[in-house]
Amino acid sequence: MMKEILEQHLSYLNSAINLMDFNTIERGLKFHLRFELGDPHENGTKERVTQAKRRATELFENHIGEDSKVYVLIYDLNEEMFAHSPNRIFELLNTFEIEHQVFDEELALRYFEHETEIEWTKGKLSIYLADRSEIPYSDIFYGIANTEMGFLPSIHQLVYFFQPHTKKWFWMYDDRGCLMFSEDASDLQEIMGQFNEWIVESQRNEMEQQFR
Secondary structure, eight states: OHHHHHHHHGGGGOSOOOTTSTHHHHTTOOEEEEEEOSTTSOTTOHHHHHHHHHHHHHHHHHHSOSSSEEEEEEEEOOOTTTOSSTTHHHHHHTTSOOEEEEEEEEEEOOOOTTOOSOOEEEEEEEEEEEEGGGSOHHHHHHHHHHHTTTOSSOOOSEEEEEETTTTEEEEEEETTEEEEEESOHHHHHHHHHHTGGGBOGGGHHHHHHTTO
């Protein structure tokens, strides 16, 4: 049931949504910002992890409203190389009685929209729905930042946050950075001004074009 309701929330994207392939969602997302999280700290340092967690938390709290319902989509692609504490994110979320469903499915093994050849792998999609205040997002960001640094606890899964009533998204991909999406460019323009120094410099012009 949760999956069907979520798909209804995603109908605004006007694309052929397949929740087992996140790129079908990403194609419909409109305006975006990309932020640096770990730099300039060196790889493999706790300073880098700490900064990445702090920045991701601050960005998330400025993007996703406090008094709101939030979906957490967790794609577990069975990436054994990074799965040092594979259940960490579920331990965090299941500490609270958060509504959720888990689907053992074939998931699309691709990370970029332009990829046309899709490899499918057995995995797990977990969908959680909770108030923002119930979600331990800062601890989740810490686990994500730890993953490629080799620190524990780590969270190797792909984790996306979706606020349905504002149609805003947030995704921290690793210690390097995060993406946020919105249907309303003015939302992101304000955040870009507030966190201007954290913007990924190589993509600044592309992002600024969205506001012209």
